[in-house]
Amino acid sequence: xxxxxxxxLFVDDQQGxxxxxxxxxxxxxxxxxxxxxxxxxxxEGVERLALMQLATRENVFLLDMIALPHxxxxxxxxxxxxxxxxxxxxxxxGYQMSSDLHMLAKSWRGVANLVSSPIGLLDLQxxxxxxxxQQNSSKSASxxxxxxxxxxxxxxxxxxxxxxxxxxxxxxxxxxxxx
Numbered sequence: 001x002x003x004x005x006x007x008x009l010f011v012d013d014q015q016g017x018x019x020x021x022x023x024x025x026x027x028x029x030x031x032x033x034x035x036x037x038x039x040x041x042x043x044e045g046v047e048r049l050a051l052m053q054l055a056t057r058e059n060v061f062l063l064d065m066i067a068l069p070h071x072x073x074x075x076x077x078x079x080x081x082x083x084x085x086x087x088x089x090x091x092x093x094g095y096q097m098s099s100d101l102h103m104l105a106k107s108w109r110g111v112a113n114l115v116s117s118p119i120g121l122l123d124l125q126x127x128x129x130x131x132x133x134q135q136n137s138s139k140s141a142s143x144x145x146x147x148x149x150x151x152x153x154x155x156x157x158x159x160x161x162x163x164x165x166x167x168x169x170x171x172x173x174x175x176x177x178x179x
Contacts, residue, residue, distance in 0.1 A: 003060060012064040013071040020054065020061040021080055027089040029056055035100035037107070038066075049107035052100075054084075065107060074110065081111045085118040097123040 011020050024031060032055040038048055052063040068077060084090070094100060105112035
């Protein structure tokens with residue numbers, strides 16, 4: 001997937017947030033989500049969300065989570081978070097989403113209840129664990145498929161990648177325990 005530079009939008013004010021919200025509000029939109037945060041040593045001892053990346057097939061929105069509370073009212077920010085995480089018309093995909101959602105709730109007051117039980121969120125790490133857990137031992141990850149409304153959608157490269165990542169995490173934990 002490649003997008004022209006004019007489709008990657010930096011959002012740090014009301015106008016940008018409105019454009020982002022409008023693009024994400026289309027029923028059936030699939031959104032990729034990732035978040036980055038500033039470490040306490042870089043931010044006066046407070047860990048907080050710095051950047052939220054929201055991507056669709058048409059656009060990438062880079063939300064400046066430090067600037068937005070200074071340029072947009074709390075009410076508007078809360079409405080945005082509610083529209084994003086409480087809509088049954090959207091599908092949000094991410095990896096290890098619990099830490100991103102926790103940091104969002106920690107960084108913006110008043111949104112914890114909106115992100116604690118999001119609607120339409122699929123954590124790909126949890127999904128992979130569930131799918132792999134349902135396989136019998138004779139099947140390999142490369143044979144896993146998922147059903148969608150258009151038919152059978154092969155997802156084996158994703159499952160293979162997630163399997164490899166899980167294996168790396170397990171190896172690191174074993175090394176830490178032995179060390």
